[in-house]
Amino acid sequence: MQSHKNLTMDQVKVIEIKKSVFEDNDRAADELRGELKKRGVYLLNLMSAPGSGKTTTLIQTINRLKDKIRIAVMEADIDSDVDAVKIKEATGVSSIQLHTGGMCHLDAEMTRQGLDNVDMNGADLVILENVGNLVCPAEFDTGAVRNAMILSVPEGHDKPLKYPLMFSVCDVVVINKIDVMPYFDFDLDKCKEYIRMRNPKATVIPVCAKTGEGIDAFADWLIHEVHTWQNTN
């Protein structure tokens, strides 16, 4: 799989992702997951609406985990490389930018194109920050071990009613920007109730990525996930 590579001023690798032609995405995703399992690499697919705070949450989480496990990040975006640069500058971990060329999601083959450009030697955890979109990314298995999503307080507690599939496919829902709860009509209990309507098993973790509040809980969830993935058959 050929990808065009170049380096920005900040030396972040930018990969132009090609539209994949695989018809059976579920099979491609299962194959990718099998390969990752053999290599002991845990892939997390992180999704959210635009501006929910994926990158800030990742920076906080990575800074808590990077001395315990080896982490790499793939930042998917339609355009720009601001997120990959931010992650690299703020955490020092390996970070590449995937450009989707207008595409609204990543599937397993597109994820593989990204992984081909990640230094996976010794990596325990690769985090894919998906395109900011609550609709399309939910429809495509990327090959990740788990799907995580961030819902931010300003978006409103009714989002599980409006974007049911996204909440159904996510194993963990991080509720971000809880510091601004007093300024919005956001009912956390109602939000949790709506999430459980879509996915009774989902773990819900309220955080404020800006201050770091609650991030320990997400980091603990993640490192436990990685160790379990690496230590079971």
Add this chain to the structure above:
Amino acid sequence: MQSHKNLTMDQVKVIEIKKSVFEDNDRAADELRGELKKRGVYLLNLMSAPGSGKTTTLIQTINRLKDKIRIAVMEADIDSDVDAVKIKEATGVSSIQLHTGGMCHLDAEMTRQGLDNVDMNGADLVILENVGNLVCPAEFDTGAVRNAMILSVPEGHDKPLKYPLMFSVCDVVVINKIDVMPYFDFDLDKCKEYIRMRNPKATVIPVCAKTGEGIDAFADWLIHEVHTWQNTN
């Protein structure tokens, strides 16, 4: 074009939109626009990310305009009818809910399916509230006279860099939730600069839909648009 119709408890009509098969969406959109022109109906396509405040902005705007022009609303959503009910309850104007059945956008033919269920007799303005998504809806001409979008302060001022097409295709960008500007790192000047990079002609209108601040400017823009559309050839 057949659509399944039913009434909810609140007597809001819910239309299940079928995936359209038209290959040439641009042509279908131009045809629809031509028909609307003949009938003197102005169609506005309103887009945004999830939770940016489309419905609240519409309620405030409609309440300022409903005694001057005749308005109908089509609320598109993957699921739920909360928005159509809200609009009807808060403004009294005719409001129907379009269910996209998981689809991430509306094209011209899908918009037409909705319009077939709107009482257009005497309507001056029909507003389509598109699916909450900054990616896919930007790619499909719905047949609307103009595209409008809402960017809310909590999403961040960098969104025009990350979702270039959405900002390119919109004639007006409403910046909502300006009341919470003190709690977010949102640079309005930088945001305007980024919007103009994508679309030098875009009108930018800062508002707070919750309090109504700035809504007069958007309502003025809209009524001027409607009158111009109706009074020119």
